[in-house]
Amino acid sequence: MNSFTCPHCGKSHEGDPTDWGWTLPDEVWEIPVDKRKDEAKFNTDLCQWGERYFIRAMLPIPFLDREGYFGWGAWVEVEKDGFDAYLNIYETDGSDEPRVPGVLANAVPGYSDLEQCSVELQFGPSDQRPFVYFTDSSTCQLAQEQRNGINAKRYHQVLESIGVA
Numbered sequence: 001m002n003s004f005t006c007p008h009c010g011k012s013h014e015g016d017p018t019d020w021g022w023t024l025p026d027e028v029w030e031i032p033v034d035k036r037k038d039e040a041k042f043n044t045d046l047c048q049w050g051e052r053y054f055i056r057a058m059l060p061i062p063f064l065d066r067e068g069y070f071g072w073g074a075w076v077e078v079e080k081d082g083f084d085a086y087l088n089i090y091e092t093d094g095s096d097e098p099r100v101p102g103v104l105a106n107a108v109p110g111y112s113d114l115e116q117c118s119v120e121l122q123f124g125p126s127d128q129r130p131f132v133y134f135t136d137s138s139t140c141q142l143a144q145e146q147r148n149g150i151n152a153k154r155y156h157q158v159l160e161s162i163g164v165a
Helices: 033-039 080-089 141-148 152-161
Strands: 001-005 012-014 019-021 040-042 045-048 052-062 069-078 101-103 119-124 131-134
Touching: 001 131, 019 045, 045 080, 052 080, 052 119, 052 141, 052 152, 069 119, 069 131, 080 101
Parallel strands: 019 069, 052 131
Antiparallel strands: 001 012, 040 045, 045 052, 052 069, 069 101, 101 119, 119 131
8 A cells, every 4th residue: 555745734644645735726826925815815715816716626537447536626716706606605505506617726737738628616515615527618638537537547647747656
């Protein structure tokens, strides 16, 4: 069995990681640390930077040869009405709410063609982050992998791209 060191908690964990995430949207992360809290309001789930709104979500990529998925813990930029909709159901089950359109706000290692890919957020139970799904018209590699799944070889490539393999 493999192990990895978590970049967030610094501890060693048994097995291979099945998720990877970002603390903030890339553009907000690039704000110098001494100015970030003055320019943006954020916690582990939500971020507002001026008139821009972000929600942290899980983008699942199913495994083909085992149970489960690899989850990218990505931020999605949404319009203010989508952000407000999430705030209104934040502590309740939003599974029946319509999907909210958005744009990925993090560069995902190993994928260079994400600018043209539209996503949607599906809210869920209050104890889970929303899920990110690519629209049917999205043809980027990550969208295809979300629809079709990844095998063990591709999973290993993903782990290499995040520096844990």
